[in-house]
Amino acid sequence: MDRLIYTAMTGAKHAFLQQAGVSQNLSNASTVGYRAMEHKFRAVPVQGDGAPTRAFVVDASVADVFEQGPLMATGRPLDVAVQGAGWITVETPDGREVYTRAGNLQVNTNGQLQTATGLNVLGDNGPIAIPPDNSITIAPDGTISTVPLFGAPNNVSVVGRIKLVNPAENDLVRGDDGLFRTRVGEPAVLDENVKLAPETLEGSNVNAADSLVNMITLARQFDMQIKMLQTADANANKASQILSMNA
Structure with a gap:
């Protein structure tokens, strides 16, 4: 159960951080000469005894987009x-x-x-x-x-x-x-x-349409991670009830 909790927790955290980056781009869509930012994430396995199946999401890098604006x-x-x-x-x-x-x-x-x-x-x-x-x-x-x-x-x-x-x-x-x-x-x-x-x-090289679509996608990813945490909590409560009944 803890594997689901920690994976979903880090996924939700970094989806939220990526939303902040996309918001930064959108707020500068009309800024002269602005260069867009991209957050890149990757999954990292947890090292340690009994933990090879656990993984965390980490912010690998924040990349700058150097393409010329209009x-x-x-x-x-x-x-x-x-x-x-x-x-x-x-x-x-x-x-x-x-x-x-x-x-x-x-x-x-x-x-x-x-x-x-x-x-x-x-x-x-x-x-x-x-x-x-x-x-x-x-x-x-x-x-x-x-x-x-x-x-x-x-x-x-x-x-x-x-x-x-x-x-x-x-x-x-x-x-x-x-x-x-x-x-x-x-x-x-x-x-x-x-x-x-x-x-x-x-002009700014931010593509406003792509950024809006990305913002919606990230919001759905964040909601999915939160629902996974809620599911893990519900499963833990059910398991506790079953164990208490058998005790």
């Missing part, structure tokens, strides 16, 4: 989308390099180019500063050019280039803030092959 033309000069593989390098408040696909950029009151969440976008020589009263153009290679809004309109200046990187997918880990970091903590090297799509944004 590209949406916006016509906004500060919007960029990474085409294919690659990442935009940004800086956390503690000065560390992290990577994102969210290209809805902005310029703060101090003239620094930032993400929508307020993180500085890094260039070849650190954070990128945009001079005031200038129109901005971002080239596919990440080069940022400005043209004064007043005076000679043909006075084009290059103010920096966004650092674009492409580390191996298995070398990246997602942080609690949703940004990616290298597994060893070292900055990734600049990759000249990574290109941007100007005036474009990349």
Whole structure:
């Protein structure tokens, strides 16, 4: 009886955890540049005397889905989308390099180019500063050019280039803030092959329809595991009654 109880218990626990992961994906179905997560489970036999037939469900890994999301033309000069593989390098408040696909950029009151969440976008020589009263153009290679809004309109200046990187997918880990970091903590090297799509944004790669179907399936799995626990409890009570009658 204990075999059924523990197997059903761990199955229900991890089905519930997987529901949380699917909910996280659904809540970010419209987040720019979001990468979906997948929970992968496996059964592990219990080791020990008299326990070879018992098995637990364990959370083997949480995998990130790196497929590209849909590209949406916006016509906004500060919007960029990474085409294919690659990442935009940004800086956390503690000065560390992290990577994102969210290209809805902005310029703060101090003239620094930032993400929508307020993180500085890094260039070849650190954070990128945009001079005031200038129109901005971002080239596919990440080069940022400005043209004064007043005076000679043909006075084009290059103010920096966004650092674009492409580390191996298995070398990246997602942080609690949703940004990616290298597994060893070292900055990734600049990759000249990574290109941007100007005036474009990349949507989330979450498939909302698939996630909803998955959520329903997981809810049914959870209910099934709970019913197994209830059945085990009912069987144990019946067995106790029979034994007490024979005593």
